[in-house]
Amino acid sequence: MSATFIRRLTTITAAAVGLLIVWLLVQDFDVISPDGLGDDATQNVRSSINFARYGTYSSLPISPDVVPGFRREPVPNVLLALYLRVANVLSPGLLDQANQPFSDAFLLVVKQINLVWAAALFFGLWLIAALVFSPLLAAHGLAGLQILIVNHFFVLKTIDVMNTELIAGMILVWLSAMLLLAARTRSWLWLLVSGVVFGLLALTKATGAYVALALLPLIALALSGISRKFWISLLAVSFGFALAVMPWLVRNQIHFSKPVIAEGGGDVLMIRSVFNEMTGSQFVDAFYVYAPIAVRRDLLGPWMKLSSDDFSCEGRLAVFNRKLDCDRLALEEGRFADVLSFYQRGKRAIPWSLSLDGDQKKSMALRRFQERPLNALVTSVPLGWRGIWGFRAKKWPSIVLNIAAYGSLLLAPALALLERRLSWLFVSIVPLSFFAFYSLFSHFLPRYSMPLIPAAIVCLTMVAVDLGARLFSRLPSAAMPPVRLI
Known part of the structure; x- marks a missing residue:
């Protein structure tokens, strides 16, 4: 095939992925319902309303006299509060929700913010595909496949609730993308951005703060080795993390004498x-x-x-x-x-x-x-066995896919060492660290591991591509495999 034809085909597949994302978001919109919220989700929404209406972040019942709190992590709820402020301008009276349960109309509006997180997740997966697979034509095709699978097993199960799993999964994907860009460019600027995204993850799932203590030095070491550049890398990623987290920690120190992210x-x-x-x-x-x-x-x-x-x-x-x-x-x-x-x-x-x-x-x-x-x-x-079943699969084909995806996630760091390829490490290390933390320090509800599904699917795709390239290399033909890891 000529280079011109390949470029045109690449453009067509890119447009197809974009159309796929739009189509899935329309389908996901139909899943959103006025069904009520669970306890955790209700606390999240109350925190957002209190912040949007009264400027006070608190999960306590909605009131002008509400006192500050730190029960729930702030990033999802502060972003929801900003969204509600805009929605209230377009629909005055929307925030008049002092009495509960919340009205059906209000719940429908609130849950629509999940479409934003879903769209960001899909574009993050698309970016990762472009960073780890070659050629770009194949990357587009694999991105579309991953988006379909992630939508089915993750987005559709989280789009109609107001817990934080969907936004956490999205941030995990974008953190991997930023780390891959840092590895490709060797730029301290992308490391700084990675640190900021890591901080946003910690402010979404407080576990991220504990994980960061171990991973920030490891990330710097993986990129720079034992050299003077290690300290520059560590400073850049750590400063970005502190830039995101410190304002919230200072706020909690002032109000509660506790420099922590959340209670519970x-x-x-x-x-x-x-x-x-x-x-x-x-x-x-x-x-x-x-x-x-x-x-x-x-x-x-x-x-x-x-x-x-x-x-x-x-x-x-x-x-x-x-x-x-x-x-x-x-x-x-x-x-x-x-x-x-x-x-x-x-x-x-x-x-x-x-x-x-x-x-x-x-x-x-x-x-x-x-x-x-x-x-x-x-x-x-x-x-850990309990946490592996994040897909919540009921039929054997889905169960096999579940175990293959999480198995690939667990295997990825070993492949990073064997193949000396940083993409394996930066796609898997943060999700895998969350998995290890939950295994050691929690009763590991499957809900806890649902945000790891997108990363697990990416790892499974990488394993499949890597195996395919190895098998292709054994063929008599000397041609390059049609798709390979960068």
Whole structure:
């Protein structure tokens, strides 16, 4: 094929990807409904309304006299507040939502901001494809395929809720793109931008702050090696991170004497500290409990002699069931020692029996971790298994795709070392660090790993392209493979 024909075909495929994005956004718009919000999402929306109407960031009930708070991470809700201010100009009275539940019309308007995050996610995936795949014609085609898969398994499951998974997944993708640009250009400016995006991620998911402590030096080392440039790289990416995070930390120090991003970590740590008490048999049973239903039914159930009946109060799997009637009754009657499930013991029974506040829960949980460090490490294996199933797949083809994608994400850093290719590292290192953190310090609800789906799909595509190029190189023809990693 002539170079002119290839250029024209590349332009056509680029236009096709753009049209695909528009078409998917139209389809996603139809999914948005006036359905109510969960507890976390309600706190997010209240934080936005309080900030938009009264200039006070707080998840408490909407009021002119509301006091500042820091229960929820700020970036998604501050951006939502700005969006609501604009929407209120176009539709006066929109922010008059002091009474709850929120009106249907208001919920429809609020949820439409998710279309912005979805569009940004799609364009981020397109940019990454252009940065890691060659030629550009193939990159466009692979971008379209990735966008379709991510829309089906991630966007459609988050577009109608107001939790932070969708925007977190979008920021993770753009952070990978900025790191890839920094690696390609070796410019401190892109490292500075990467640091800012990393900071925005931490202000969206507070876990990012802990992850950054370990990864910022590693990113600088990967780009510059052990040389004088290392310190320039570390300064650039760290300064960008501080530029994004410090205003919020200063605000919380002034109001609460706590330079932290959000509260609530004590609850998760306390729950996880109870999970660390798993016995050997419960460790094994957890792989059945946290597997998709099809895997339980067709494989693990018959092999382990377990079924859904074992989740009852008298069953072998009762400790894994957070909705036991006997636990609910025990909590109502103050019989905290009789609570069975790990979750209810950590979330309610222990804190209620000792009247612990948030800081006390965090302190006690950390002491429990220190008392059982090996247990915490071992328990991360079944909880990591739980987190792998972020696709929430129900049928075997989707289950296979799920395990292949997350397997590729876990494999990517090793491939970065073997192939000495930074693209593997910068696409995977931040999502994988989130995965490791959740495995070690949380009970790892599958919802926590949903923002990792786009990065996992990119890694799976990279693995497929890499394997394809290796197989192509074994053919007698000396031609270049039709698609390859840059």
